[in-house]
Amino acid sequence: MPAAPEGRRTHEKVSTVSAVSSRLPVFPWDKLEPYKKTAAAHPDGIVDLSVGTPVDPVPELIRRALVDAADSPGYPTVWGTAALRDAVTGWCERRLGARGLAHTNVLPVVGSKELVAWLPTQLGLGPGDKVAYPRLAYPTYEVGARLAGAEPLVYDDPTELDPAGLRLLWLNSPSNPTGRVLGKDELTRIVAWAREHGVLVFSDECYLELGWEAEPVSVLREDVCGGSYEGVVAVHSLSKRSNLAGYRAAFVAGDQDVLGELLRIRKHGGMMTPAPVQAATVAALGDDAHVREQRERYARRRDALRTALVGHGFRIEHSEASLYLWATRDEPCWDTVGHLADLGVLVAPGDFYGAAGERFVRVAFTATDERVEAAVKRLG
Template identity: 35%
Template sequence: MVSNRYNPGQPGLAELQPYPFERLRTLLADVEPPSDQPSVPLSIGEPKHPVPALIADALHAGVAESLGRYPATAGQPALREAIAAWLGERFRLGDTGVDPERHILPAAGTREALFAVTQALLDPASRPDVLMPNPFYQIYEGAALLAGGRPRMLNTDADSGLPMIEAFSDADWARCGLIYLCSPGNPTGRVIPQGFWERLFRLQDRHGFVIAADECYSELYRDETRAPLGLLQACAADGRDRFEGCLVFHSLSKRSNVPGLRSGFIAGDARLIEAFRAYRTYQGCALPLHVQRASQAAWSDETHVFENREAYREKFRRARSILADVAPYRDPEAGFYIWLPVPGGDDETFTRALYARTGITVLPGRYLSRPTANGDPGAGHVRMALVADTAVCEDAMHRIRQFIEQPK
């Protein structure tokens, strides 16, 4: 007789919802796209621009040495120094500075780090709530559930594009152990301004929660004269020169077109970094030395990043010229997504019909959000990732326009 005493997994696993792309596969499983034109996946944000040669060269050069050595969780000093220099220059931290020994921890991309931070820093017994914007990156929700916490959704305001932190009471904030924010936002591309951060700092001063800022899209901005504000920069402007209770998460995946490198970092409050480092020492996710070498080369160069922005800027310019008059949308300040309100308002129906008629795959907005008492801010939108070559994206925009203008 087989015993049922040993049930695999912790309770949080049973609460996890299917990932957005699993839901999309189910939605489109019985739909046949047209055979006379190529399919175009705009549903997933995987960069398709060329990998910069300087990163590939550094990676290859370091492999032989790397394979015979265990890497340290804290990373090589040279990598941390390159990251510290980049942070100080990019976010104009001036005299505040970032100490590469105390304020920085390399990570295997932002996904790994954003998940692990809640496992390391949340105390579900005393402050179980993990706040997050709605729509959101589903890793935030899964991290909260698997840490024994409770996800709480902050609906994004339709006008400002910002999470409505004023909707929560002091009692709500008192139960908050950590809040995730994404700036520039996924999927909206909205950059959080200084005033918003300062309102959040005042709440943090009263209630003592951790702020985790996902900034993986920070280098894909439209206006070369207005680089997006970052959380550490907002801290410095508010006189919080020790970044108390604040962590930022950055990645090379989008900035440098190397999603397969799995490289990023966490930076901020030295006390939190120390605790997080202890957790990750046991987790065992140190970056291989050749990955660190390639990462150091990437963080030390801005030419390829500027060229990357230029390519995205041109794609967004063309998309607006093709779509804006038939499907108006708000231009994203950064990132590579268009957050498109769909004609008719039903994002799932639009997604199925678009794929059947044109072979173009987009992601229903409701797959990136959760329904709340105040509505579902993702429903009625689709997310489109302009990650393919310019010509491919332009062709896709023309097909979408024709689809909208000539509904069947």
């Protein structure tokens, strides 16, 4: 065998894949691992209040619907069944105050995180385009912009932004992480401004069913959008309200032109909600009793944790809705994370959600009653 040319390895690897991941920030939850180990070493075990993942059972009527649809050998459609679209439009009218929604105004999606992450790409955004989101926000808004090569842009009040190049504006009410709720007048003002400047509004409303000290309002409500869905889309998820995070069940509703374009793209991309999950979604949206029952569980846990945190020297800000308490001891957030980890309690540092959160922690009340009780005792 002839020798390889001088200076060249015989098995040199040549990469033809661009490192898209280099555009992205470090995955924040990896930074929490050492604190998780500390908390897990507590004699009574860890109380994990960091990730807002449901822990309560999936309601029986939803599981039954999933099982009944399990014999689904054929491909589902991207647009979903007519029964699913009926369920979504009916729920939006009943729960959100949306009026006159047609099937063309709704689209099922495979999880709301997946929608947020890939939306800018599917909208054709790229270099030179801007995607705006709240200064304190769910990290995936930034990730979605960076995946598309667009410029991420934070705001305190979106109407103070320069609209030049601004293609997508994310609203998030109730907020993750702060639990802040945007009122009707504020939403109306923002929608009017966005329409005036031709900016598409996507409103992440995944925590809308979980208002505690304020009643969350949808951007689709008639007195917010003026009875027209032009330029506005709402994002909803069944993960929190129905304990369906494992099902990846979500949908968007609003501007039919925008959703029609997404439907055409997603048909090519194969982004189909599995048929059994579609059937489970129909059951979930048609039943309000399980939502009330779950709200009552969360309300009890929220009250217990809030009282314990305040008694331990924390101050709670906002937190009038959602599944979290936005708490501070007026110290760097990682100091607070370390202090609580020593007590066997794991929380999320506020800087996961932006530099403005560097002195806060986000405390989820999605743990079981037994684990919440353990946290309360440790904070006492």
